[in-house]
Amino acid sequence: MKRFIVIGHKALTSGDFSLNDMPGSAGRMDVLCRCVNSSLFLSHDLRRDVECYLVLLGEPNPPKTILFSGERVRYLNPDERSAGSLIKKALGITCSDEFTESTKGVYIRRGGLERLLSEFQVALLDEHGVDIRTTDELPEAYLLSDHMNFSEGEEDLIRDVQKVSVGPKILHADHTITIMLNEMDRREKPSEL
Ligand SMILES: C[S@@+](CC[C@H](N)C(=O)[O-])C[C@H]1O[C@@H](n2cnc3c(N)ncnc32)[C@H](O)[C@@H]1O
Numbered sequence: 001m002k003r004f005i006v007i008g009h010k011a012l013t014s015g016d017f018s019l020n021d022m023p024g025s026a027g028r029m030d031v032l033c034r035c036v037n038s039s040l041f042l043s044h045d046l047r048r049d050v051e052c053y054l055v056l057l058g059e060p061n062p063p064k065t066i067l068f069s070g071e072r073v074r075y076l077n078p079d080e081r082s083a084g085s086l087i088k089k090a091l092g093i094t095c096s097d098e099f100t101e102s103t104k105g106v107y108i109r110r111g112g113l114e115r116l117l118s119e120f121q122v123a124l125l126d127e128h129g130v131d132i133r134t135t136d137e138l139p140e141a142y143l144l145s146d147h148m149n150f151s152e153g154e155e156d157l158i159r160d161v162q163k164v165s166v167g168p169k170i171l172h173a174d175h176t177i178t179i180m181l182n183e184m185d186r187r188e189k190p191s192e193l
Helices: 019-025 029-040 080-091 113-119 152-158 173-187
Strands: 002-008 050-056 064-069 100-103 106-110 122-131 141-145 163-165
Touching: 002 029, 002 113, 002 173, 019 029, 019 080, 029 050, 029 064, 029 080, 029 173, 050 113, 064 080, 080 100, 080 106, 113 152, 141 173
Parallel strands: 002 050, 002 141, 122 141, 122 163
Antiparallel strands: 050 064, 064 106, 100 106
16 A cells, blocks of 8 residues: 555634635645645546655644545546535544444544554655656655745654655645656556556
């Protein structure tokens, strides 16, 4: 399984936002929606071996984590509003410490980065990291930030994790995911494609 974890520093933790204004009314939820789409969509198909975790840190009840499973997701179309609508539905259900399915293949729980770091072997995607083209073993999960820098508290949590780079320039998070998946595609045996 390939996993991407994206931190939404201002992303709302209630469904009280407009799909017509996800950048403004939802704390840049549009960035997270694009990350879901980059993680899961191929042309006319889905990447069933990918999971995308969104860590929402905005008001009113942070932190919450929403999981999109490429294997199980339904009702997701490749436009931002579609992912936004599934996120809204997830934020509308009662949230506990364990993942609860809100719509097929979309789950929500309380908690954020610390728990995910304890669950997976996570690498940080960072332009100053080791060039991904020179690494033999690819980690199982990759952490990205949204449009903001990681906070001091997050920096403390990820101080010792491996840093990998997809290139020298700072890219948007969704573009970074696309490049990372392309690198994985190229390494897979023809039988796995
Ligand atoms: C738009 S950047 C974050 C904003 C950035 N910290 C800033 O304000 O300058 C989004 C995320 O994409 C990832 N990223 C961007 N460029 C990258 C690169 N060249 N290699 C690896 N990851 C990259 C990082 O995880 C980063 O947190």
